[in-house]
Amino acid sequence: MIQVLVALILGGTFTHLLLYNLGIKPVGAEVFAKLLLGLAWLVIGNYLPQLRSNYFLGIRTPWTLAHPEVWRKTHRISGPIWVIAGGLMILSAFLPFGRGSSWPMLILLLISAIIPVGYSYLVYRKVEESR
Template sequence: MKPFIRNGLLITAGAVVAGAAISAAATLSLPATGTFPVHWGADGAPDRWADRAGAVRYLWTMPVITLAVGLVLAAVPFIDPRKDNIETGRRGYVAVWLGVMVLLTCIHGGVALQMLQTGDDPGSSGQMVRWVIAATAILMVVIGNYLPKTRSSFFFGIRTPWTLSSDLVWEKTHRVAGPLFMIAGALGLVGAFVLSGIWLALQLSVLVIGAALISAVYSYFAWRNAPDRDHGTNLTV
């Protein structure tokens, strides 16, 4: 097993253990009766509730999700046709892996905390969406920082027909995409605490999709004059 994959699995194991500890502590602390929030709407307020048994199932599902995501990230370097390129950019891959695990663990901890605080301060649960968006925005900044350091891959990065057919276009596109994603993440982080209602839920998605679309369009124009672009396989069948 390659060292960077082993490191990622160790990070995953740490996140799963932390998640299990969060679930165990919350399970022991939840009141025997009452309802608890398990989902939050676009306005930041809880819109789905469960009894204690349902809340406990939800709590213990989250470490399983974290484990599944970690295993998928571990499998990608083995199944990507350009696996050598992922290893070349392994620092960025592991950094994003770490960021995803931290994000999932923070969401898990936030959900558990909001469940426990609901009985004391029902309004406090409405802040959950803000913190999730803020944590996701920080992850976008991390991804943007490492995008220019990536190499052509079918699973990671701005994957368009033009970036995948030219290493030069991949490099140029990700030099543009990196700052765009960092800006989107920074603006999304600010928006997480100054916006409300539907704009709170949509703003980060709009910013990230905008950054991705600009990068994809740029990749086409960069490809038009790329000296290493593919011109076909010359197959006659």
């Protein structure tokens, strides 16, 4: 799944650069980057809730890796957050306030990273207290 996503991102980037250098400008580089990153966030967000505990992909904190229950709950919450953030990233590529500014993207990236990590820590503390 991830290999396909990486191949699509690289293929899309190559195609965009090729068209741009041939004088065909389908969309600006900033719009293209927002679309590509938003699409990646959507795909990964759909995949996160199904992801089993591992050391390579997912919200990998010491407490999510230590407890399967923390991993499962964290990724169940993270998936929808990443899907919403990905959709908003795609939307920001077309909104006037998003053009020429990377702030909407940066804010969405930070939100989609900070909320799951904070939530995972709260779940970890709750699991540890119940032991």
